[in-house]
Amino acid sequence: MDVTTGFFTQDLWTWWLAVYLYFGGLGAATLTTTFLTDMYMKPHKELVLWGAWSGIIMLSLGSSMLFIHLLDHLAVIHVLNPLVLFNQPHAWIAWGTQFIVWMMVWGFLYSLPYMLESEFFNSIPILKNILALPLVQKIGSTCGRHCRLCGWLATINGIGTVVYTGLLLQSFPAVALWHNPGVPLLFTVSAFSTAMAFLLLILNLAIKKREEDRPLRVFYERTDLMLIAAELIILFSFFFYLQRGSQSAAISAQLLWNDWGWLIGFIGFGLVVPFFLELKGVIKGWRSPAPIMLASVLVLVGGYLLRHYFMYAGVYARPW
Amino acid sequence: MTHYAMVIDLNTCVGCNACMAACAMENQTPVWKNKWRTYVHDKEIGTAEDIHRRFFPRLCNHCDNPPCMSVCPTGATRKMENGIVLVDEETCMGCGACAMACPYDARYAVTYSDVRQGREFFGEEAYRRTRPSMDKCNFCAQRVLNGRKPACVETCVGSARQFGDLDNPDDPVTKMVASGTARPLMAHLGTQPNVYYVDDLKRRG
Numbered sequence: 093m094d095v096t097t098g099f100f101t102q103d104l105w106t107w108w109l110a111v112y113l114y115f116g117g118l119g120a121a122t123l124t125t126t127f128l129t130d131m132y133m134k135p136h137k138e139l140v141l142w143g144a145w146s147g148i149i150m151l152s153l154g155s156s157m158l159f160i161h162l163l164d165h166l167a168v169i170h171v172l173n174p175l176v177l178f179n180q181p182h183a184w185i186a187w188g189t190q191f192i193v194w195m196m197v198w199g200f201l202y203s204l205p206y207m208l209e210s211e212f213f214n215s216i217p218i219l220k221n222i223l224a225l226p227l228v229q230k231i232g233s234t235c236g237r238h239c240r241l242c243g244w245l246a247t248i249n250g251i252g253t254v255v256y257t258g259l260l261l262q263s264f265p266a267v268a269l270w271h272n273p274g275v276p277l278l279f280t281v282s283a284f285s286t287a288m289a290f291l292l293l294i295l296n297l298a299i300k301k302r303e304e305d306r307p308l309r310v311f312y313e314r315t316d317l318m319l320i321a322a323e324l325i326i327l328f329s330f331f332f333y334l335q336r337g338s339q340s341a342a343i344s345a346q347l348l349w350n351d352w353g354w355l356i357g358f359i360g361f362g363l364v365v366p367f368f369l370e371l372k373g374v375i376k377g378w379r380s381p382a383p384i385m386l387a388s389v390l391v392l393v394g395g396y397l398l399r400h401y402f403m404y405a406g407v408y409a410r411p412w
Numbered sequence: 413m414t415h416y417a418m419v420i421d422l423n424t425c426v427g428c429n430a431c432m433a434a435c436a437m438e439n440q441t442p443v444w445k446n447k448w449r450t451y452v453h454d455k456e457i458g459t460a461e462d463i464h465r466r467f468f469p470r471l472c473n474h475c476d477n478p479p480c481m482s483v484c485p486t487g488a489t490r491k492m493e494n495g496i497v498l499v500d501e502e503t504c505m506g507c508g509a510c511a512m513a514c515p516y517d518a519r520y521a522v523t524y525s526d527v528r529q530g531r532e533f534f535g536e537e538a539y540r541r542t543r544p545s546m547d548k549c550n551f552c553a554q555r556v557l558n559g560r561k562p563a564c565v566e567t568c569v570g571s572a573r574q575f576g577d578l579d580n581p582d583d584p585v586t587k588m589v590a591s592g593t594a595r596p597l598m599a600h601l602g603t604q605p606n607v608y609y610v611d612d613l614k615r616r617g
Contacts, residue, residue, distance in 0.1 A: 163506020
């Protein structure tokens with residue numbers, strides 16, 4: 093069939109889905125990183141509580157974006173049922189919903205023993221009464237005894253959530269920008285990079301155990317540096333992948349690389365500037381934490397911009 | 413076994429939009445929001461002195477490998493044995509993943525507000541829909557299962573739309589598809605569509 097082809101972007105999944113993907117990736121990677129840190133690097137109550145609760149809040153915010161945009165809110169019950177994985181094993185939203193729900197459940201249970209001994213949580217009026225309940229105490233002590241199991245179950249679901257945010261876009265075959273294996277990889281690397289940036293901010297602003305946590309901050313800085321480098325390489329590959337091949341891909345490339353928000357905002361200030369700020373920090377160090385905190389804020393903004401522009405630059409080739 | 417398919421001859425489509433009207437009445441679509449299960453695009457091809465006006469009807473392609481079905485998280489989109497791809501409005505939560513996955517732009521949202529408006533527009537007793545969903549063409553399954561043709565096919569003044577059974581070797585639709593006269597859209601995507609088009613540009617010389 094010889095057709096005249098038109099090229100269209102979509103207006104169905106816009107900024108709000110970018111927020112869903114962003115908070116999904118950031119929240120899950122934050123929770124996963126803090127749990128792995130607590131289990132294998134350094135037991136750290138404050139970090140776990142910050143990681144678990146900011147992760148749960150971010151995932152709730154992100155999920156609420158999708159939920160409020162559903163046409164039929166009651167029908168969401170079908171996808172909350174774990175049996176959905178047997179009925180729709182090929183639907184990534186089904187997997188993603190289960191990953192998110194179970195990550196929050198296991199994340200809560202992993203952090204519960206720390207919550208029970210936390211002064212902050214035990215000073216919140218209603219919550220302190222709930223935490224004092226014998227049942228909650230018993231669950232907390234059980235989770236404390238099996239913390240590795242809870243931690244790994246949360247971690248597996250967390251990694252699942254992170255990868256899912258990319259797999260979701262990859263499952264749409266009509267859009268060359270999305271339908272390729274680079275997308276889950278890019279979104280996974282970006283999610284863990286933003287999580288490192290977020291945790292650096294938490295360590296510098298909220299926890300403030302400066303000397304004690306120094307090795308942890310250095311580790312997160314180095315890891316973030318490598319993740320930003322990996323992200324730049326993946327984007328470099330994307331640039332050349334999109335240039336040649338389908339026309340839909342080439343138009344996506346034009347949309348992205350001719351946009352100052354993508355080029356200067358995301359690649360420039362969201363990746364290159366933080367890369368050099370962190371590189372200087374790793375090689376020679378900074379006298380003040382301010383440059384690393386600036387780099388972290390830029391990485392966090394960049395992480396959203398990546399998903400925002402990705403949603404708007406998806407191009408459909410249609411035969412009319 | 414039956415395997416339903418449609419052939420659309422672009423040479424004989426005159427762009428009267430009767431198919432859109434018939435479909436809208438049969439399937440009670442939210443026309444007040446310009447949402448249709450089938451839509452006829454009007455396009456001018458060529459330059460000023462040699463211009464050709466093409467009317468291009470589109471609808472759900474009822475793919476054998478439907479991406480809308482594989483991404484549907486609730487299982488609301490399903491394929492019948494006769495090849496028709498259906499949406500169960502009771503199960504659909506309206507996430508829109510199907511619309512994002514469809515290469516043929518066949519899906520549109522029916523909201524709660526559309527359902528309310530539909531009751532006024534089509535009449536409280538006649539209106540069948542009760543819930544919102546991501547809607548699309550179902551080859552008028554309610555008619556086809558009773559031995560009738562889809563509304564758009566029945567109403568087409570130029571006989572541009574033909575409906576048939578690909579598993580019947582004597583069906584004219586099967587012959588047009590087998591001979592390559594009628595060809596699918598964007599077959600390279602692997603969707604294996606069941607709506608085929610007869611080209612209009614080749615006959616213009």
